[in-house]
Amino acid sequence: MTGPELNRWADRVWHHQRTATPMARITEEVPHLTVEDGYAIQARLIDRRTASGEHLIGYKMGLTSEAKQHAVGVSLPIYGRLTDAMELHTPIVDGSRLIHPRVEPELAIVLKRGLAGSVPLRDVLTAIECVLPAWEVIDSRYEGFSFTAADVVADNASAAQFYLPPYAFSPYGRDWAEMGVTVRRNGHVRHVASAAAVLGHPWEAVRRLAILLAQEDRELLPGQVILTGGITDAVPLSPGDRLQMTFGTLGILDVVVP
Ligand code: 0L1
Numbered sequence: 001m002t003g004p005e006l007n008r009w010a011d012r013v014w015h016h017q018r019t020a021t022p023m024a025r026i027t028e029e030v031p032h033l034t035v036e037d038g039y040a041i042q043a044r045l046i047d048r049r050t051a052s053g054e055h056l057i058g059y060k061m062g063l064t065s066e067a068k069q070h071a072v073g074v075s076l077p078i079y080g081r082l083t084d085a086m087e088l089h090t091p092i093v094d095g096s097r098l099i100h101p102r103v104e105p106e107l108a109i110v111l112k113r114g115l116a117g118s119v120p121l122r123d124v125l126t127a128i129e130c131v132l133p134a135w136e137v138i139d140s141r142y143e144g145f146s147f148t149a150a151d152v153v154a155d156n157a158s159a160a161q162f163y164l165p166p167y168a169f170s171p172y173g174r175d176w177a178e179m180g181v182t183v184r185r186n187g188h189v190r191h192v193a194s195a196a197a198v199l200g201h202p203w204e205a206v207r208r209l210a211i212l213l214a215q216e217d218r219e220l221l222p223g224q225v226i227l228t229g230g231i232t233d234a235v236p237l238s239p240g241d242r243l244q245m246t247f248g249t250l251g252i253l254d255v256v257v258p
């Protein structure tokens with residue numbers, strides 16, 4: 001794809017993100033769109049967001065569990081970029097600004113050291129400043145939440161919003177892969193899983209992210225936030241919903257949809 005074509009698609013996706021209106025998949029018009037094209041569109045999309053005053057604060061990993069890969073028919077982990085405008089400071093999701101939102105529990109980390117390229121899992125562990133239970137709202141801009149890997153990468157891995165509570169934990173002293181998560185929607189249990197569902201260990205998602213970025217001569221930086229991937233399948237959100245996500249003994253995060 002040429003530079004002007006990549007820009008045209010970035011403009012189109014940005015328009016549909018801003019206006020919360022669904023669009024046809026890019027691959028309907030460009031069947032041979034590659035994942036590399038998708039990342040090039042994503043980079044231009046984020047340029048548009050930063051040009052409008054947003055700041056890049058980190059990354060999200062997506063499609064990191066078999067449950068999620070199976071749900072959308074795409075079988076490789078992908079990444080998206082997070083800006084400050086995507087962060088919610090209260091656990092309230094305003095559905096009027098979204099198309100067909102879904103929410104998923106995740107572990108988030110903040111880095112104290114950078115990571116570049118392929119490193120052992122132990123280096124990821126010692127680069128983590130703190131760990132936070134979190135949730136992410138994903139909202140594919142594509143009609144019917146249906147896409148190929150290249151489409152979803154171009155749409156910034158469906159990133160829409162995320163919430164981090166005002167408390168965090170040391171990465172040390174527990175095996176985070178063993179942490180159990182229960183998701184209740186309106187009082188009914190919808191999903192139960194352990195964080196091992198994320199590539200065997202959520203820090204493996206961070207390791208893979210550093211490798212993916214190195215393929216584009218980029219690296220993870222100190223202070224960046226990383227959402228490591230949905231621990232369960234995502235739950236569709238409707239007005240009036242109230243969800244509770246229990247993260248082992250660490251706490252409960254609410255999700256409220258007015
Ligand atoms: O965060 C995620 O795992 C979502 C990645 C994109 C696929 C989807 O929209 O479900």
Ligand code: MG
Nearest residue numbers: 062136229230
């Ligand atoms: Mg996610």
